Amino acid sequence: xxxxxxxxxxxxxxxxxxxxxxxxxxxxxxxxxxxxxxxxxxxxxxxxxxxxxxxxxxxxxxxxxxxxxxxxxxxxxxxxxxxxxxxxxxxxxxxxxxxxxxxxxxxxxxxx
Numbered sequence: 001x002x003x004x005x006x007x008x009x010x011x012x013x014x015x016x017x018x019x020x021x022x023x024x025x026x027x028x029x030x031x032x033x034x035x036x037x038x039x040x041x042x043x044x045x046x047x048x049x050x051x052x053x054x055x056x057x058x059x060x061x062x063x064x065x066x067x068x069x070x071x072x073x074x075x076x077x078x079x080x081x082x083x084x085x086x087x088x089x090x091x092x093x094x095x096x097x098x099x100x101x102x103x104x105x106x107x108x109x110x111x112x
Contacts, residue, residue: 001027004068004097010107014074018044021065025074046073060090064097070101084108 007020021040026034029064031038039049039062045068063079070077079094081087084107091105 003099004064005071005099005102008068008072010072010074014046017069021068024052025061030061032061036062043069055109060093064094067094067098071098 003026004021004024006019007024012020021044022032022037027068035051035053036058039051042049043062043066049062049066051059053059067077067079079090081090087105087107092104094103
């Protein structure tokens with residue numbers, strides 16, 4: 001099973017970003033809902049996206065696509081959350097997908 005960073009490498013064009021992300025998701029048994037698919041298409045094209053869907057409809061999966069698309073363009077992304085426990089949960093989930101060398105965490109407990 002290929003990693004997301006193998007399927008969506010730095011410098012990938014928008015078709016490779018989209019196809020790579022969908023392949024990565026499907027290899028994990030995930031089929032995108034229409035709202036997710038539309039958002040991923042726009043993210044792969046470099047558009048800004050606001051996704052407003054109910055709880056449990058896969059916004060976190062779309063956030064992973066946003067991170068992958070930004071990394072493919074050589075960019076940096078930030079995932080913010082209001083609760084430290086959620087920050088920690090998402091940190092470990094993102095490390096699992098992107099590797100520890102590509103993910104950092106800052107909470108209100110530290111000064112930058």
